[in-house]
Amino acid sequence: MADSYRIGIIGVGLIGGSIARAARLQGVATEIIGFDSCSKNLLEALRLGVVDRIAESASAAAEQADLVVIAVPVGVTQTLFESLKPIWSDQVLYTDAGSTKLDVLAAARRCFGRVPENFVPGHPVAGAESSGVGAASDSLFVNKRVILTPHPDNDDAAVKKISAFWSALGGRVSLMDAAHHDAVLAATSHLPHVLAFALVHLLGCKDDQQEIFQYAAGGFRDFTRIASSDPRMWADICLANRDFILPLIEDLSRELREVSEIIKLDDNPEHLLHYFSDARKARQRFLDQLIT
Amino acid sequence: MADSYRIGIIGVGLIGGSIARAARLQGVATEIIGFDSCSKNLLEALRLGVVDRIAESASAAAEQADLVVIAVPVGVTQTLFESLKPIWSDQVLYTDAGSTKLDVLAAARRCFGRVPENFVPGHPVAGAESSGVGAASDSLFVNKRVILTPHPDNDDAAVKKISAFWSALGGRVSLMDAAHHDAVLAATSHLPHVLAFALVHLLGCKDDQQEIFQYAAGGFRDFTRIASSDPRMWADICLANRDFILPLIEDLSRELREVSEIIKLDDNPEHLLHYFSDARKARQRFLDQLIT
Numbered sequence: 001m002a003d004s005y006r007i008g009i010i011g012v013g014l015i016g017g018s019i020a021r022a023a024r025l026q027g028v029a030t031e032i033i034g035f036d037s038c039s040k041n042l043l044e045a046l047r048l049g050v051v052d053r054i055a056e057s058a059s060a061a062a063e064q065a066d067l068v069v070i071a072v073p074v075g076v077t078q079t080l081f082e083s084l085k086p087i088w089s090d091q092v093l094y095t096d097a098g099s100t101k102l103d104v105l106a107a108a109r110r111c112f113g114r115v116p117e118n119f120v121p122g123h124p125v126a127g128a129e130s131s132g133v134g135a136a137s138d139s140l141f142v143n144k145r146v147i148l149t150p151h152p153d154n155d156d157a158a159v160k161k162i163s164a165f166w167s168a169l170g171g172r173v174s175l176m177d178a179a180h181h182d183a184v185l186a187a188t189s190h191l192p193h194v195l196a197f198a199l200v201h202l203l204g205c206k207d208d209q210q211e212i213f214q215y216a217a218g219g220f221r222d223f224t225r226i227a228s229s230d231p232r233m234w235a236d237i238c239l240a241n242r243d244f245i246l247p248l249i250e251d252l253s254r255e256l257r258e259v260s261e262i263i264k265l266d267d268n269p270e271h272l273l274h275y276f277s278d279a280r281k282a283r284q285r286f287l288d289q290l291i292t
Numbered sequence: 293m294a295d296s297y298r299i300g301i302i303g304v305g306l307i308g309g310s311i312a313r314a315a316r317l318q319g320v321a322t323e324i325i326g327f328d329s330c331s332k333n334l335l336e337a338l339r340l341g342v343v344d345r346i347a348e349s350a351s352a353a354a355e356q357a358d359l360v361v362i363a364v365p366v367g368v369t370q371t372l373f374e375s376l377k378p379i380w381s382d383q384v385l386y387t388d389a390g391s392t393k394l395d396v397l398a399a400a401r402r403c404f405g406r407v408p409e410n411f412v413p414g415h416p417v418a419g420a421e422s423s424g425v426g427a428a429s430d431s432l433f434v435n436k437r438v439i440l441t442p443h444p445d446n447d448d449a450a451v452k453k454i455s456a457f458w459s460a461l462g463g464r465v466s467l468m469d470a471a472h473h474d475a476v477l478a479a480t481s482h483l484p485h486v487l488a489f490a491l492v493h494l495l496g497c498k499d500d501q502q503e504i505f506q507y508a509a510g511g512f513r514d515f516t517r518i519a520s521s522d523p524r525m526w527a528d529i530c531l532a533n534r535d536f537i538l539p540l541i542e543d544l545s546r547e548l549r550e551v552s553e554i555i556k557l558d559d560n561p562e563h564l565l566h567y568f569s570d571a572r573k574a575r576q577r578f579l580d581q582l583i584t
């Protein structure tokens with residue numbers, strides 16, 4: 001049974017709001033205090049009952065809590081650490097929900113000189129193309145991977161408690177090295193988002209000239225769904241994790257050149273068939289291990 | 293009210309089978325005779341009641357019908373035309389469901405010397421990643437675009453009748469020039485499929501080394517769904533429509549280089565935000581005109 005906390009949630013959007021809703025549903029929150037830099041979103045969080053109270057600043061929300069969840073775009077993590085530094089407490093647990101982890105650790109080091117032992121970096125691998133507290137759901141993390149990336153200075157008890165907290169929200173918690181996390185997520189999440197944005201950007205320009213979208217079907221809708229994700233969040237992620245993302249864009253470009261060559265040469269129609277068949281098998285391997 | 297036909301369906305897979313089911317449901321089939329080069333699939337079509345009878349060859353199925361629907365991978369269209377040539381009849385209507393149209397017209401010209409006036413090329417813009425007659429559905433074409441690409445030699449009455457037939461199956465019929473069709477579909481369908489296959493091919497190789505798929509989430513599942521499509525059908529389409537697809541792969545590669553440059557330079561974080569925001573707006577424009 002997980003402990004119950006007075007939770008301070010900084011960034012009450014889709015993820016922060018869903019953490020609040022799930023924590024309340026699962027009985028691991030005695031009280032939830034929220035802060036969000038967007039006051040409209042913050043007030044909506046209060047109106048919807050996602051948070052019990054709102055605070056006037058991130059540090060005010062954190063100061064009243066014994067568990068602080070940082071759920072802001074990764075690009076503002078360091079600024080947030082700076083604002084929490086004066087009230088950072090040994091008696092409080094801290095975790096975050098950022099999609100990249102090396103840069104969050106680096107931000108902590110820049111701010112505190114070292115990563116605090118009571119800060120346990122985390123990433124719930126769950127989301128939706130909608131954003132804001134209105135899209136928050138108490139079941140967003142059920143059966144979803146939650147990756148924690150503990151660091152050498154971490155207090156073991158803190159890691160265990162944060163792990164139990166995410167498990168209580170329904171997540172399937174894994175521990176992983178931060179660099180490995182960033183490499184894996186660059187491949188399975190960040191690269192697909194870049195691709196989807198790039199494709200839709202390209203076709204958007206073509207649509208201006210010849211109205212191609214009206215003949216696109218369900219496959220296109222699914223393929224491009226992630227291009228409706230929050231642009232700021234994804235710009236942040238791509239800049240934060242550029243060291244892993246840029247080589248992958250290179251790899252993918254090489255892969256596209258290979259397909260082009262196969263199509264161009266056309267000396268053996270079986271080549272393209274084999275290439276596509278291998279890809280289909282790889283996707284089946286992914287489906288076979290998908291948690292449903 | 294559409295006419296009712298004795299329908300010969302050549303290729304009783306997902307598309308041919310769905311045409312059969314929808315035609316029966318809508319009362320536009322007096323009898324359905326099927327042929328498929330895969331005898332297992334053909335026998336299943338009979339067992340499932342998708343067709344009333346099966347024929348021992350494509351020409352035998354066509355010979356007994358007054359409306360012939362060709363629903364085979366576009367790569368075998370010319371061979372099929374050759375086999376139908378001896379029994380081709382002025383009294384019969386012919387249409388097809390191929391995803392590319394210029395090459396189907398070219399195949400007809402190579403076989404007949406000209407495109408027969410009673411052959412009306414068509415393309416139902418509908419599908420699924422599953423294939424075979426077992427996946428056929430009588431509602432596959434409901435509210436889906438069906439593009440007919442009449443040619444100069446077409447008999448107007450034939451075009452009207454084929455148009456009425458597809459409308460009866462639930463489709464929203466548009467007429468379009470074959471080259472325009474191929475250009476539009478290359479962008480909204482063929483390019484996304486190539487991209488999905490290429491991405492999954494790349495990540496499949498990486499997964500062999502470090503098991504990345506287990507941390508992929510719902511966004512990845514949707515993004516790669518079309519990479520589970522029939523590899524042979526898609527190899528055929530890419531080779532048939534290479535003249536439009538290859539330049540688009542080039543365009544997309546250029547687009548990826550642009551994104552890479554923006555991420556690399558990082559002189560202004562707003563650049564990437566603007567790029568992603570533009571893409572998101574383009575997708576919203578697509579969603580706004582999607583038929584639901």
